Amino acid sequence: AQSVSQHNHHVILSEAASLELGCNYSYGGTVNLFWYVQYPGQHLQLLLKYFSGDPLVKGIKGFEAEFIKSKFSFNLRKPSVQWSDTAEYFCAVNAGNTDKLIFGTGTRLQVFP
Amino acid sequence: NAGVTQTPKFRILKIGQSMTLQCAQDMNHNYMYWYRQDPGMGLKLIYYSVGAGITDKGEVPNGYNVSRSTTEDFPLRLELAAPSQTSVYFCASSFSGELFFGEGSRLTVL
Numbered sequence A: 001a002q003s004v005s006q007h008n009h010h011v012i013l014s015e016a017a018s019l020e021l022g023c024n025y026s027y028g029g030t031v032n033l034f035w036y037v038q039y040p041g042q043h044l045q046l047l048l049k050y051f052s053g054d055p056l057v058k059g060i061k062g063f064e065a066e067f068i069k070s071k072f073s074f075n076l077r078k079p080s081v082q083w084s085d086t087a088e089y090f091c092a093v094n095a096g097n098t099d100k101l102i103f104g105t106g107t108r109l110q111v112f113p
Numbered sequence B: 001n002a003g004v005t006q007t008p009k010f011r012i013l014k015i016g017q018s019m020t021l022q023c024a025q026d027m028n029h030n031y032m033y034w035y036r037q038d039p040g041m042g043l044k045l046i047y048y049s050v051g052a053g054i055t056d057k058g059e060v061p062n063g064y065n066v067s068r069s070t071t072e073d074f075p076l077r078l079e080l081a082a083p084s085q086t087s088v089y090f091c092a093s094s095f096s097g098e099l100f101f102g103e104g105s106r107l108t109v110l
Helices: none
Strands: A003-005 A010-014 A019-021 A024-026 A031-038 A045-050 A056-058 A064-068 A073-078 A087-095 A107-112 B004-007 B010-013 B019-025 B031-038 B042-051 B054-057 B064-066 B076-078 B087-095 B098-101 B105-109
Touching (some): A010 A019, A024 A073, A031 B098, A045 A056, A045 B098, B004 B087, B019 B105
Parallel strands (some): A010 A107
Antiparallel strands (some): A019 A073, A031 A087, A056 A064, A064 A073, B004 B019, B031 B087, B042 B054, B064 B076
């Protein structure tokens, strides 16, 4: 069965610090990969997605993620975080031939001014 | 487009009561989902549907039922509410693998 691991449960950073959130999945075939963000009190919104092509994908608000197939990873990065990036971040995987999106447990990011 | 609309936003139930969480989307998406979100647990898929008349179980279906009589609507029913069903419930629809979420329904079972 597919699974998604996010090893960082809670990350605390100061503004302007660099961010990298880990995401690993278990599935040997073709996958579609996603990062979603949930701001406090809001629903989940798509940050970025990878279906195929360039393994380095750029999303909204300066976020990017790199798909490394050999490591089954899809880590999220941002060079310089802002206070407004405080949110919970979810990695999700959809195996190429299924309709179900499986989520990781999420990483709570707190950014202090 | 209203997107995905969920009602109610908040509800308190007593143990053993039943209720239905409503979900409607106006994007003509075939795929719809119900997730529950619990602190530190991420989102768990309860049920999903690939089109009108077709539903399937997700990771945590016990205690819930769904129906999909139209493309637009995907209600989630709790027959005998239990404290373990206290959670935030999100409905979503998808297109090309991307999910569009509703605002969520916070349910408390006492």
